[in-house]
Amino acid sequence: SKGKETHIDYKSKLAGHIDDEKLFSKKEDYEWFLTKTDNIFLNYISELLKRHIPEKDIKSVTLQNLWINNMKNGEYNPPHNHSGAISFVIYTQVPEEILQENESFKGTSSGPGCINFLYGEASDLYASNFSFVPSKGMMFVFPASLRHFVAPFKSPVTRTSISGNLIFTN
Helix, strand or coil, rough: HHHHHEECCCHHHCCCEEEECEECHHHHHHHHHHHHHHHHHHHHHHHHHCCCCCCCCCCCEEEEEEEEEEEECCCCECCCCCCCCCEEEEEECCCCCHHHHHCCCCCCCCCCCCCECCCCCCCCHHHEEEEEEECCCCCEEEECCCEEECCCCCCCEEEEEEEEEEEEEE
C-alpha cells in the first residue's frame, strides 16, 4: 500500500526498461521499511564481516535509496549493478501467469521473469550465471557490485518488486 502512495518518477536513475519505477522519499517510509527488515540485513552483514571482510570496522548501515518497480509484459532490466555496499529486491506481487509462462519456457537461457545474477566470465568449468524464478515474498540480498538482470515476460500482468541499496559508514 505504501508503494501506491509514492509518485516520484525514478526511471532516469535506474537501468530498467520499465515505465513505472517510483522512489520512496519520505523518511517515515525508510524507517518503516527498516523496522520490518533490520534483522535480515544485520544477519547478512554479520556473515559478510565474518567471512569476507573481517578487518572492516562498520559503524553504521544506512538505507541509501528505496524504490518500487511495477514491471509489465515486455519490460526488463538489462545487466547492471547498483551503488552502495548491499542491494536487495523483494517481490511483493508475482502473478501466477508469469510462473506458468516460466514453466512452459523451452529455451536454454533463463526463463521469462527470472532474476539472474552474473559472476565472472562464462565457463564450462564453473557456474557464473545463477537464475531464479521469483515468487511473492521472496527476497534477494546481494553485493551492490554484483551484476544482475531480469528477463522480460509476455503475460499481460504486472509484477511488483521493491529494491534498494544500503551503504556502510566507518
